[in-house]
Amino acid sequence: MKYSYYFAIISFLLISCESKIPIEIKQxxxxxxxxxxxxxxxxxxxxAIPTEFEIKINSSVKYITWHYVGDGKTLWNDAFDYQIYEASPLYQLDVYEIFTQKKTRIIKKERKHLIALKEALSLLKKYNAxxxxxxxxxxxIKLSSYDKFKKENKVLVDDFRKINDSIKFRVMKGDGSFxxxxxxIDW
Structure with a gap:
């Protein structure tokens, strides 16, 4: 009987520790x-640098939208400055995708970083492109996977890290609140 109380208390604590935020984002x-x-x-x-995010949906959510913030400015044009992909270009996750899966992976392909022609030629030579x-x-022109590119081009990636880039998510919860x-973004 004594162990039943301990089990009940531990179970209650574990359940109460469940995340209360509607989504969790992991890069x-x-x-x-x-x-x-x-x-x-x-x-x-x-x-164009890809970044990948895993979205874990913890509660009732109607939809999820996002905006990319590059160098302190919100980039609204998600057709030119960046695109979000799941299997194809994506502008939001709505109730239909959310009900079928409680975890999803999105990829942001950013197209706002300019590099000098000389630097680009060096990269093309390096990757035989x-x-x-x-x-x-x-x-x-495809160069390399980002995980490999990041290791081989530390100076260039360090320059990206100096810029304050992020992605803002807006979630409409089941009760209508946001x-x-x-x-x-961790380059």
Missing amino acids: NESKEMVQIIPSSVKDSVLI QSLDNLKFGEI FYLRKK
């Missing part, structure tokens, strides 16, 4: 490809 090491994209700036190109000469608007969460 994972991405294996998606880093890409070079042509830019309208004459002596620079864009480098195609030349920039014939690269047309809308085309991409929950906001900001996750700093």
Whole structure:
């Protein structure tokens, strides 16, 4: 009988320790490809860096939206500055996706970092990638998976770390109230 009380108390404590926030965000090491994209700036190109997030949904949620904050500015144009993917481009997670899974993985592919043409040529040579000469608007050059790229290009990645980038999540809970969460991006 004495052990039943202990078991009941421990069970109650474990249940009460369950997270009360509607979602938890964890950044994972991405294996998606880093890409070079042509830019309208004459002596620079864009480098697209993928970051991966795992979203754990803890309670009743109607939908989840997000905005990317790059260098202290909210980037509203999620078609040009960045894109969020699950299996295809995604603008929000709504009740249909949330009911089928309580954990999901999204990938943010950012396209706002400019690098000098000279630096881009060095990266292309390093990864035996195609030349920039014939690269047309809308085309991409794949370099390496980000987990590998991060280890091999520490100086470049350290420059990204100096910028205060984050992703802001807005969650509409089942009761109609909102929950906001900001996750700093760990380059």
